[in-house]
Amino acid sequence: xxxxxxxxxxxxxxxxxxxxxxxxxxxxxxxxxxxxxxxxxxxxxxxxxxxxxxxxxxxxxxxxxxxxxxxxxxxxxxxxxxxxxxxxxxxxxxxxxxxxxxxxxxxxxxxxxxxxxxxxxxxxxxxxxxxxxxxxxxxxxxxxxxxxxxxxxxxxxxxxx
Amino acid sequence: xxxxxxxxxxxxxxxxxxxxxxxxxxxxxxxxxxxxxxxxxxxxxxxxxxxxxxxxxxxxxxxxxxxxxxxxxxxxxxxxxxxxxxxxxxxxxxxxxxxxxxxxxxxxxxxxxxxxxxxxxxxxxxxxxxxxxxxxxxxxxxxxxxxxxxxxxxxxxxxxxxxxxxxxxxxxxxx
Numbered sequence: 001x002x003x004x005x006x007x008x009x010x011x012x013x014x015x016x017x018x019x020x021x022x023x024x025x026x027x028x029x030x031x032x033x034x035x036x037x038x039x040x041x042x043x044x045x046x047x048x049x050x051x052x053x054x055x056x057x058x059x060x061x062x063x064x065x066x067x068x069x070x071x072x073x074x075x076x077x078x079x080x081x082x083x084x085x086x087x088x089x090x091x092x093x094x095x096x097x098x099x100x101x102x103x104x105x106x107x108x109x110x111x112x113x114x115x116x117x118x119x120x121x122x123x124x125x126x127x128x129x130x131x132x133x134x135x136x137x138x139x140x141x142x143x144x145x146x147x148x149x150x151x152x153x154x155x156x157x158x159x160x161x
Numbered sequence: 162x163x164x165x166x167x168x169x170x171x172x173x174x175x176x177x178x179x180x181x182x183x184x185x186x187x188x189x190x191x192x193x194x195x196x197x198x199x200x201x202x203x204x205x206x207x208x209x210x211x212x213x214x215x216x217x218x219x220x221x222x223x224x225x226x227x228x229x230x231x232x233x234x235x236x237x238x239x240x241x242x243x244x245x246x247x248x249x250x251x252x253x254x255x256x257x258x259x260x261x262x263x264x265x266x267x268x269x270x271x272x273x274x275x276x277x278x279x280x281x282x283x284x285x286x287x288x289x290x291x292x293x294x295x296x297x298x299x300x301x302x303x304x305x306x307x308x309x310x311x312x313x314x315x316x317x318x319x320x321x322x323x324x325x326x327x328x329x330x331x332x333x334x335x336x
Contacts, residue, residue, distance in 0.1 A: 058293035061186065071258075072293050075284055100199075100291035102192040128166060135163065 037081055048084045051093060052077055056107050064107055191291055191310040198224070198305050199289040203279035206256050206264050212279050214305050221331045222251035224299040225275070226287060228259045229267035231295045237314035238271050244320070245274040250328055253277045257295055258284040300327060303336035 039045040049066070055076065057068035065073045065080070076097070083093045097105050109115045193199065198214040205212065223244060227234040245252055254275035256264040261280060268278070281287065290299065293312075300309040309327055311319065 058189065075288060079288060099192060100289060101293065102189055102291070104189050125170070128170070132163070132166070 039085065044084050047090060048081060051080050051084070051090065054094075054107055055080075055097060055105050058101055058105060187294070188312050189293075191307070193291060193299070193307045194310060196307055198299070198301050198307055199286075201279070201281075201286040201289065203255075203281055203286060206254075206261065206268075206278040206280040212253075212277055214301070216277070217251050217253060217301070218305055219303055219336050220251040221249065221303055221328060222253055222301050223328075224253045224255060224290075224301065226255045226257045226290070226292050226295055226297045228257050228295050229263040230259065233314040234296045235271065237296050238274070240315045240317060240320050241274040242272065244324070247325075247328060249332060251276050253279070255286060256280045257287050257292065258282065300324070300331070302331045302334060 037045075037048070039048065052066035053064050055065045057063050057065050057070055057073040057076070059070040059072045060068050063070075063073070065077050080093060080097075083096065088096075094106070103110055109118060111119050200214060202211055202213045204210070225241060227237075241252070244250065252275045254277070256278055259280070259282065261282075264278075264280060268275075279286075290297075296314055298311040298315055299307055302308050308331060309323070311324075315324065
């Protein structure tokens with residue numbers, strides 16, 4: 001059984017929480033509203049999300065544009081947003097960024113001469129591993145019959161004597 | 162013969178790693194090299210006159226992207242002063258994503274090495290030029306083709322080993 005004093009404190013805390021939630025909730029929404037981007041349709045918003053994940057922030061090279069807070073990432077996100085809203089397609093936007101920042105802006109490197117080693121190198125190594133493994137498995141087993149040791153031979157001779 | 166393959170692969174990998182130690186991953190090759198200088202139309206930092214790449218046609222020109230908020234630009238500044246001394250090199254500065262007064266104050270304080278300074282508050286010219294770090298420096302030949310891009314502050318060594326010979330070479334070329 002809670003005594004009267006405890007009960008009052010508990011109610012007060014719950015009330016304070018409710019009030020706090022009511023005060024903070026609209027604040028959060030208002031702050032969010034500033035960064036919500038408006039798209040004409042779901043396709044555009046999906047394209048925007050996809051593109052910001054596909055491009056690298058060059059300032060902070062291990063983050064994509066969607067994750068990065070860098071100034072440059074913000075500018076490029078904005079650039080992509082404008083392009084998406086104006087109806088440009090994925091290829092167009094990608095070409096635009098690659099023309100300015102180079103292939104490195106793409107998180108997924110394109111397959112071309114300079115990236116052959118990157119794309120196909122692992123398969124070459126795998127091929128070596130398979131060949132090596134195959135040779136190891138199919139090698140003729142060499143079982144050496146243990147040579148009778150000198151000590152054993154010696155003991156046998158003594159027994160015979 | 163087969164038993165040497167892992168050894169060869171190992172040394173191959175070692176070679177790549179050793180090479181990697183020497184490379185700076187923050188310096189990326191620019192796709193603009195050997196392309197025409199990207200267009201812009203910007204106002205001067207000081208008055209209403211407008212400039213674009215065509216304003217410098219026929220000159221070997223240097224395009225330096227800087228800002229008053231950029232610490233490395235202060236380090237680079239003495240080198241720009243040296244470049245300013247070169248006969249016949251047009252020095253163009255782009256005050257990138259800055260506040261007009263801050264840009265002017267900065268040049269007053271450290272000295273203005275530029276023949277022309279253009280101002281871009283939005284930074285869209287920077288995006289067109291593929292700028293991702295400030296300072297960045299481009300060098301255009303007399304035909305307005307981008308011939309060189311330097312990322313980060315130009316050091317004394319870069320100036321003597323790369324920029325000066327290149328500028329001399331470009332100045333010798335026909336327009």
